[in-house]
Amino acid sequence: MQRTKLVAGNWKMNLLQSTGSALVEAFLQKVELRQDVDVVVCPPYTLLGRLREELRRSHIHLGAQDVFWAEEGAFTGRVSPKMLADLGVSHCIVGHSETRGRFGKLETAENTLGFFAETEETIALKIRALFFHSIEPILCVGETLAERQAGQTEAIIAKQLEGALSGFDAAELFFFVVAYEPVWAIGTGETCATEEAERICEFIRDWFRTKFGDPDLPDHIRILYGGSVKSVNAKELFSQPNIDGGLVGGASLDANEFAKIVASA
Ligand code: PGA
Numbered sequence: 586m587q588r589t590k591l592v593a594g595n596w597k598m599n600l601l602q603s604t605g606s607a608l609v610e611a612f613l614q615k616v617e618l619r620q621d622v623d624v625v626v627c628p629p630y631t632l633l634g635r636l637r638e639e640l641r642r643s644h645i646h647l648g649a650q651d652v653f654w655a656e657e658g659a660f661t662g663r664v665s666p667k668m669l670a671d672l673g674v675s676h677c678i679v680g681h682s683e684t685r686g687r688f689g690k691l692e693t694a695e696n697t698l699g700f701f702a703e704t705e706e707t708i709a710l711k712i713r714a715l716f717f718h719s720i721e722p723i724l725c726v727g728e729t730l731a732e733r734q735a736g737q738t739e740a741i742i743a744k745q746l747e748g749a750l751s752g753f754d755a756a757e758l759f760f761f762v763v764a765y766e767p768v769w770a771i772g773t774g775e776t777c778a779t780e781e782a783e784r785i786c787e788f789i790r791d792w793f794r795t796k797f798g799d800p801d802l803p804d805h806i807r808i809l810y811g812g813s814v815k816s817v818n819a820k821e822l823f824s825q826p827n828i829d830g831g832l833v834g835g836a837s838l839d840a841n842e843f844a845k846i847v848a849s850a
Pocket of ligand 1 (some may be wrong): 595770773774784
């Protein structure tokens, strides 16, 4: 089955109104949008409203980087899926290693890690809440360097998938997006070797086959690779049979680079 490629830019905690708008404008001038590639831009919450206006005439989708699961109420500092839907958000990252508190190189004081304490249970709640508003989750999974060195890569990924998705039916997951993001490759400049990224993405597809027993489901799931994707490695990564595009951090902040990465898909 031919799956539509997807390239998502995760701006993380970067850019202000002026610089965010300038980036989008430059990107729109350089990018050649095609029917067979979905492009998603995930700015910080503060820029969603403004970017919605700027992306209105393009076919680029607007994504958020995180969400809370309740609809509204006394949850200081949180943003609900209802609020995202109101802003025209169509995609939302969940379970990113940074919101799970699993960092590659960034030094984070041990006593502040609790702030990033996303768990499999909260991820499952977020996915359910996003589905309710027809927002497509992009579920991130991936192992740390220590877990890889201990030979636990597949076990960790299976645990993350199981924890986030075991309460769902196959029918709910037909348009689901998973991003394989090895923690040690995020923002470090170290990319996972193409064959290894493909092997793990195939493992993820097989997990859906075994878990849900629906023979059609695995062919519909889009699996992205993320972790130091750049224009020089995107083409090779995206041409693998089980890699359906990328989740791009640092390189999505450069209009030229991001346009080239989209062109590689
Ligand atoms: P990176 O980030 O491309 O800067 O490695 C990827 C991500 O965290 O989604």
